[in-house]
Amino acid sequence: MHVPARELRQEYLRHDKKFPHVWCPGCGNGIVMGSLLRAISSLKLSKDEVVMASGIGCSGRMPTYLDFNTLHTTHGRALTFATGIKLANPTLTVMAIMGDGDATAIGGNHFIHAARRNLNLTAVIINNSIYGMTGGQYSPTTPFGARSTTSVYGHVEHAFSISELAVTAGASFVARSTVYHADLMDKLLEKAITKRGFAVVEVISNCHVQYGRRNRLGDAVEMITSYRDNAVTVRKAAAMTEEELEGKITIGVLADREMPVSTEEYARIRKQAQEKKK
Amino acid sequence: MTAKAQQPSGSRYEIRFSGSGGQGLITAAVIFAEAAGVYGGKYVCQTQSYGPEARGGKSRAEVVISDQPIDYPKAMELDLLLAMNQAACDAYFYDLQPNGLLVADSSLVEQFPTSRIIAIPFTEIARNEIGKAVVANMVALGAMGVLSGQVAVEHLEHSLLSRIPPGTEDMNRKALYRGVEEGSRINIDTLPRALMSDDYDM
Amino acid sequence: MSDLNGTRQLLQGNEAVVHGALAAGCRFFAGYPITPASEIAELFSILLPACDGTFIQMEDEIAGMGAVIGASLAGVKAMTATSGPGFSLMQENLGFACCAEVPCVIANVMRGGPSTGLPTSPAQGDVQMARWGTHGDHPIIVLALSSVIDSFTITAKAFNLSEKYRVPVILLSDEVVAHTRECVELPSTDEIRVVDRIRPSVPPDWYTPYEGDARGVPPMASFGDGYRHHVTGLIHDKQGFPTQNSSEIEAFHLRLAHKITRGFPEIQMSREFFLDDAEVAVIAYGSVARSSLRAVQDARKNGIKAGLLQLITLFPFPRGYVSPLLSQCRAVLVPEMNMGQISREVHRVNQTECRIVKHNRIDGQFITPTEIYKQLIKL
Numbered sequence: 129m130h131v132p133a134r135e136l137r138q139e140y141l142r143h144d145k146k147f148p149h150v151w152c153p154g155c156g157n158g159i160v161m162g163s164l165l166r167a168i169s170s171l172k173l174s175k176d177e178v179v180m181a182s183g184i185g186c187s188g189r190m191p192t193y194l195d196f197n198t199l200h201t202t203h204g205r206a207l208t209f210a211t212g213i214k215l216a217n218p219t220l221t222v223m224a225i226m227g228d229g230d231a232t233a234i235g236g237n238h239f240i241h242a243a244r245r246n247l248n249l250t251a252v253i254i255n256n257s258i259y260g261m262t263g264g265q266y267s268p269t270t271p272f273g274a275r276s277t278t279s280v281y282g283h284v285e286h287a288f289s290i291s292e293l294a295v296t297a298g299a300s301f302v303a304r305s306t307v308y309h310a311d312l313m314d315k316l317l318e319k320a321i322t323k324r325g326f327a328v329v330e331v332i333s334n335c336h337v338q339y340g341r342r343n344r345l346g347d348a349v350e351m352i353t354s355y356r357d358n359a360v361t362v363r364k365a366a367a368m369t370e371e372e373l374e375g376k377i378t379i380g381v382l383a384d385r386e387m388p389v390s391t392e393e394y395a396r397i398r399k400q401a402q403e404k405k406k
Numbered sequence: 407m408t409a410k411a412q413q414p415s416g417s418r419y420e421i422r423f424s425g426s427g428g429q430g431l432i433t434a435a436v437i438f439a440e441a442a443g444v445y446g447g448k449y450v451c452q453t454q455s456y457g458p459e460a461r462g463g464k465s466r467a468e469v470v471i472s473d474q475p476i477d478y479p480k481a482m483e484l485d486l487l488l489a490m491n492q493a494a495c496d497a498y499f500y501d502l503q504p505n506g507l508l509v510a511d512s513s514l515v516e517q518f519p520t521s522r523i524i525a526i527p528f529t530e531i532a533r534n535e536i537g538k539a540v541v542a543n544m545v546a547l548g549a550m551g552v553l554s555g556q557v558a559v560e561h562l563e564h565s566l567l568s569r570i571p572p573g574t575e576d577m578n579r580k581a582l583y584r585g586v587e588e589g590s591r592i593n594i595d596t597l598p599r600a601l602m603s604d605d606y607d608m
Numbered sequence: 609m610s611d612l613n614g615t616r617q618l619l620q621g622n623e624a625v626v627h628g629a630l631a632a633g634c635r636f637f638a639g640y641p642i643t644p645a646s647e648i649a650e651l652f653s654i655l656l657p658a659c660d661g662t663f664i665q666m667e668d669e670i671a672g673m674g675a676v677i678g679a680s681l682a683g684v685k686a687m688t689a690t691s692g693p694g695f696s697l698m699q700e701n702l703g704f705a706c707c708a709e710v711p712c713v714i715a716n717v718m719r720g721g722p723s724t725g726l727p728t729s730p731a732q733g734d735v736q737m738a739r740w741g742t743h744g745d746h747p748i749i750v751l752a753l754s755s756v757i758d759s760f761t762i763t764a765k766a767f768n769l770s771e772k773y774r775v776p777v778i779l780l781s782d783e784v785v786a787h788t789r790e791c792v793e794l795p796s797t798d799e800i801r802v803v804d805r806i807r808p809s810v811p812p813d814w815y816t817p818y819e820g821d822a823r824g825v826p827p828m829a830s831f832g833d834g835y836r837h838h839v840t841g842l843i844h845d846k847q848g849f850p851t852q853n854s855s856e857i858e859a860f861h862l863r864l865a866h867k868i869t870r871g872f873p874e875i876q877m878s879r880e881f882f883l884d885d886a887e888v889a890v891i892a893y894g895s896v897a898r899s900s901l902r903a904v905q906d907a908r909k910n911g912i913k914a915g916l917l918q919l920i921t922l923f924p925f926p927r928g929y930v931s932p933l934l935s936q937c938r939a940v941l942v943p944e945m946n947m948g949q950i951s952r953e954v955h956r957v958n959q960t961e962c963r964i965v966k967h968n969r970i971d972g973q974f975i976t977p978t979e980i981y982k983q984l985i986k987l
Contacts, residue, residue: 199839199840201704208671208675214678216678217831220682
């Protein structure tokens with residue numbers, strides 16, 4: 129069901145004192161936000177039951193603009209706060225919006241343990257391969273050789289794959305999209321939010337100001353177009369060699385499995401403890 | 407908000423259980439404290455110190471008993487010291503007050519630092535008569551209970567039974583009463599008097 | 609509620625913290641194992657599920673503190689417990705709780721530091737850290753535990769203060785208090801006063817999440833109960849949204865400070881022993897207050913007019929109790945298991961001729977009554 133953007137804006141944005149937003153013109157964060165709103169709208173979630181937590185960085189500002197129960201936490205810690213909220217009130221739909229540095233550098237430990245723990249949470253990671261807000265320093269997903277304000281001679285470390293990390297760490301659902309593939313992103317986010325267990329959606333996004341500019345990748349349109357050109361679906365990627373996949377972005381569902389969810393398991397423990405008490 | 411209190415200084419009775427880690431000295435002290443405090447109605451403080459290792463190393467546990475609220479929770483001048491090995495005996499003997507009592511496991515302590523000593527072979531009794539050396543602490547607990555005069559034997563038994571693994575009740579109870587028997591045989595008045603008598607070190 | 613209320617029990621200090629927290633309504637614990645605080649987590653893991661609460665062991669203390677704040681925002685009273693190294697890690701999110709005014713309780717069972725320090729030895733080295741460990745200016749409440757019964761009642765009190773003033777409360781215990789077992793009569797359920805945070809009474813559309821009431825404390829809505837609002841560690845306006853407006857920034861800081869200042873009579877707690885005619889006094893806190901009480905009584909027996917002021921609240925520093933004592937006495941002794949972290953506060957508030965003498969022990973050993981007595985007779 130298609131809801132016009134005007135209606136989504138009217139329904140979900142905070143209209144008093146929150147705008148203009150801090151994002152640069154052409155930033156992918158707005159596309160992710162739009163997609164999230166479409167997913168929430170199509171799932172008909174009540175605004176009162178949605179909790180959106182974020183960390184620090186450009187992505188961290190997203191909840192500020194949205195009319196949910198919103199929480200702007202410390203750098204890298206969004207998932208820890210989200211864990212406390214979900215455990216304290218499992219009826220809430222809790223999401224964490226994070227950036228690549230936020231979720232996988234300073235928050236890397238929390239990220240892998242949230243995946244292992246398999247709480248019923250949704251993690252959305254906007255991966256733009258750079259620390260944007262602090263001025264363009266390299267992050268754990270900055271590619272080898274890329275330039276940033278702390279790797280002006282070219283980056284000497286290797287990036288890791290956020291989604292593959294999430295799969296290995298035990299997340300129930302892992303998917304990747306790019307900001308070009310907005311329709312796909314809508315569907316992946318819907319699936320992630322309704323998934324029983326820890327769900328991760330990684331979104332490849334453009335920071336043309338801090339990353340694109342220094343690496344001659346062009347403006348927002350050029351960067352986003354390159355995602356269209358370089359994206360391959362999971363099915364297609366399965367038939368490709370490692371060399372062929374070099375520089376490509378695999379999009380779609382990377383893992384979707386049914387596993388015990390720790391909130392449900394804990395409810396069982398409670399029952400057991402209470403019966404023992406009687 | 408401030409509270410005013412005038413606290414009278416009560417009489418204290420101080421006990422230390424000492425030996426090596428794994429001998430169950432903290433367990434013995436906890437049972438003693440619970441018997442005197444929860445069942446005997448006295449004020450008690452039970453403390454311990456131990457190294458990072460779970461077995462071996464030095465281990466000591468203390469119980470302070472009083473009719474009044476206890477300020478300083480640790481022992482200052484021991485009334486009763488249990489030494490379950492030579493090292494503990496040597497290290498802590500000097501913490502006894504002049505009329506204090508030293509109780510040593512004569513199965514493990516060979517050199518006595520004083521003639522004013524109560525030597526009972528706790529470990530041998532446990533191994534040979536009860537069948538498990540590990541309950542030497544309970545044999546000692548029984549003897550310490552009697553010798554201290556601070557706790558009723560049935561309170562010790564009650565506390566002991568609530569704190570040991572199920573299935574070991576008979577063995578532990580037997581060990582406790584064997585210790586009580588040993589302790590009851592001792593006539594403290596026949597022990598040599600303390601040679602030294604220095605003033606409270608203040 | 610714990611089953612032990614109203615009964616006589618032999619409990620360790622750490623266990624009593626758990627019972628006190630449960631009695632005050634704590635239903636969430638998140639933490640990470642560390643000596644000498646682990647017994648708190650262990651007992652919570654047993655007792656919380658039985659009373660519909662939640663225990664979780666997180667990946668580190670940073671996460672423990674984050675989860676505690678999250679639970680509190682969702683409306684559940686929450687605490688964590690740690691020792692020095694973990695307390696260092698918690699400072700970041702502790703600052704968040706100060707800034708966003710999230711009620712929570714943090715027990716720090718102090719051990720020798722710095723760094724890994726002395727894991728099984730007592731110390732009081734984290735006193736100034738508890739006050740100033742997280743960056744920036746912020747009010748915080750720091751309470752010191754000295755016995756098993758304190759570990760129960762002061763922990764319950766910590767929750768009440770935290771809820772009432774919307775401020776994190778730090779409980780400072782130490783290895784001696786944490787591991788000492790004492791026989792205590794726990795108060796029955798109806799004897800324990802439980803304070804809950806004030807909830808908004810206006811309709812959601814009128815809710816201004818960071819506007820203080822008459823006391824300067826904003827009513828607090830839980831996530832999920834219809835009062836959608838924003839919570840951030842950025843300095844925020846009354847609506848809770850980030851602000852760069854200097855008058856709003858100043859108003860924010862002043863409200864945070866003043867809500868605690870207004871609560872001084874209730875927040876600042878101490879105990880007085882033999883102070884009425886005291887000419888010399890000991891100012892002590894935590895386990896050392898117990899050694900001090902014994903030394904003071906021995907001094908009294910020997911004709912010295914000595915007294916003891918035991919501080920329960922360390923911060924906000926109770927100068928209202930300390931200053932009059934400094935006017936009354938010719939000298940005060942401040943024994944501490946650190947290099948002098950409260951004695952510097954006593955110096956700070958001293959405007960008299962009273963001599964302030966430090967007695968410090970930093971060798972991992974508990975200060976004995978004899979040491980204090982020897983200092984007392986020299987005053």
